[in-house]
Amino acid sequence: MKWRYGDPSAHDPEVLPTEEEITVIDIYSTATKLSFKRFPSHSIAEDLALNGYLATAPLHPELAISFKTLELFRSIRLFKASFSTEAFAKLLCHMYTIPYRRFYRTALADAFDIYLTLLRDVKTQVMGALGRDAPGWRAKNACPACNYKIVGEEPPTFNRMIVMDGNNSLKRVATSGGRQQADLRVFEDHDYFLPRDFVDQYANEVKSRQVPRKPELVEDPHAMPEAESEDEAAPEAEGDPTDGAEQLGACASNWKAAAADEKKRMWSIYDESGIFASACRHSLILWIADMVRSGELAKYGIATTAKVLTEIGGKNMHGYDIGCEFLATVNNSSIGEAFRDSGSCFCVNAFHGYSHSYTCQVKFHPLRIVGMGLEDLETMERIFSASNQLASITRYASPYRCRVLIAMFFEHWDSEKYSNIGLMLYNNYRQALQIIEEKTPMLHEAMSALQITEADLEKYRAEEREYFSSLRDEDPEDLRDVLYVEALRELEELRDTSARYYDRTARAADAAAKAGSGPALTFLTPTSGPTTYDADLSATRKLETRRRYLRDRVDQLTADVNEIEVRFGIEKRWEPMDEKYLKAVKYIATRTYQRALGRLQRLVIQRLFELHKMNIAQTGYKARTYIAKNLQRRCKAIRTAVKAYNAAASALDPPRETIDWSTASHYNFIEQFPFLQDTRNDLREKSWAMPAGREVMRLSERVARAHEEIKNVHRELRRLQTWIRDEEQLFTAVLADLKDKNPELHGAVLEFWRRRKTANARNAAYIHATHTLPGFSGIREPGTHDGPSLLPSHLQGAATSAAPDMLTEMAGISVGDSELPDLVEEEDEMDEQMTGLLEFMHTLAL
């Protein structure tokens, strides 16, 4: 700090220094030697530091690296997280025109660790000077849009919208032996990470569910072998996020099936198998938990939720891709009561919502939840798609470095997202205005055409919820009948087939006997000349095997049928014309139909997800190729599934309409599934289930959410605006106070403030841009913070009036209206595509 912000020449004039020389690396000067003054009262490291160099060893360093070089390396990494130490070491050697040796890499890595530690130390002091050093300050206060309440503002429906999710790309391979064993440091001095023992407190609250095996009745002949057989995976003793619910719901099975793929990878080879992260809707990180030698267990989510309850409090909405089932898990856990008392809730993030059952969407989809605004809660997806690029350098790093890198990445992420809050709110506001402008006339037109009122729509919604919550699983009695009739049918069929085989083989034997070669073996009558004798023999053997198999199968089925009859007291075997038999046959057709439909639905949704992944920027080329291949396979599978569906639909009584490939490949197709599922035709008469009815409900929800978004942005924008003004005052006061008292710390705070000021200026520009949008209806002036002053107590009242009005200043200099389009273009590509796709999905039905 002294080197950077202080006066390097300041020293005690009484003691004369000696001159010394050391080998150095400095990318800017490419100097190889540095002669510097050694002061007996200093350590050599201090003396080097005063010259702008970091010693690579504390006592007898042979090499020193300049701070500027290390700072360059750090800055490159901020913008290209995957840039490795090795690459930078090679770059240095290139600049110096010396051959690369591993020694440079090691020295650089060690020096970089120390450099980051120094920076963290400086940051701690800066935060202390700003009064931001209380434990938990960051999570609670880092996002002004979430936290900086204004006197008199309209209270939000949810205190905060929080997202959480696990991701395995940042896994770290456990090493057995080798040099990394030596690095036993534990990186704890960062408040992003939830300590392992805190997380483990919640470890045994949820036991892993042993998946009950349902009797498999009809084996779908088209089923792909890779589907539906993962339940065998070794049971984990700790439960996953869905295991706390009393029953295994449809969403949970889908989620488990998706996770099963991951589960198969051996977690034990990874020490940290990934991270479980949480953030606010503005993408600022709350906490990160290491997932340790496991997949996504319940404890990570519970620990995060517990932290939200104690550190943030209030009524929050949590978005999680398995939120529907996890809600039950949380309710059954030790934090269940506190969670219910807070009034908080879970929902499913928008895009994932589409893969959940309709029943679930009715309750958990953000579009359906009053107060959500237009928030899609897909934040984690965006965060992970960015953090994935860290994967290549963290995989084999020591636990210490791995955490350091993750912390560094997210710290930078947070500062970028902070400077983006204004832009995000600006975009949301424009989107909301646009929806209101476009959809409101459509909505009114549709409502008057159908002659319905807002009250009718409300009634529709209630009916729809009612219908989907009353849907039940299959009746066990129906299932038993199906089992029985299936066995009877197969038995009948097999008897026919095997009778034919017996016939054939018997005839062959007769023919052989007549030919005088004896009946010892059964074989086919030679149908061709002697050259094909071998082929004939092999065919005969095959036939024999087949016959034996058929006989065994008939025996086994007969035993099965007998057992069912005895167990369920069926005295007289059912005949194909019996009423019960016919009813079961009809039911089987329905089941076959439902299965074919279910499979088709799953495939279409998977395809949609893959298209979605393709669209996310930063999906690497390899991944894209892989996904593209998958998509091709999926399309083939969908064609097969469509065929199976059509066969099943025609077998129904009355038959259903068949579909073709072009229908199935269209996005709109998803919305049809819940209605195709209704084979009892209960929905035929319901207005809410009619396409027109659904269309209107969807429109009205979309418009309602847009109006909420307007209110949310009004509130958050004003919080941000007020914060920027207050923060300016804080820095002015703190800097004035430090100037003489502690010039070095003053320098550090000033540098921090310069960056912060740039971010604030950017935010201020977008606040101004939002204010000038045609249709802006909020308050344009900043308010008064509803809470304690930002200023540390000893500075309160000191410099409050001195601060200039930054907002007007910024609005004037940085964004003339002509510049605005440029700024807006900066919006990152990924966000745009994601929003585009989500927007598209919203315009479909749920």
Ligand SMILES: [Zn+2]
């Ligand atoms: Zn926020």
Ligand SMILES: [Zn+2]
């Ligand atoms: Zn669900």
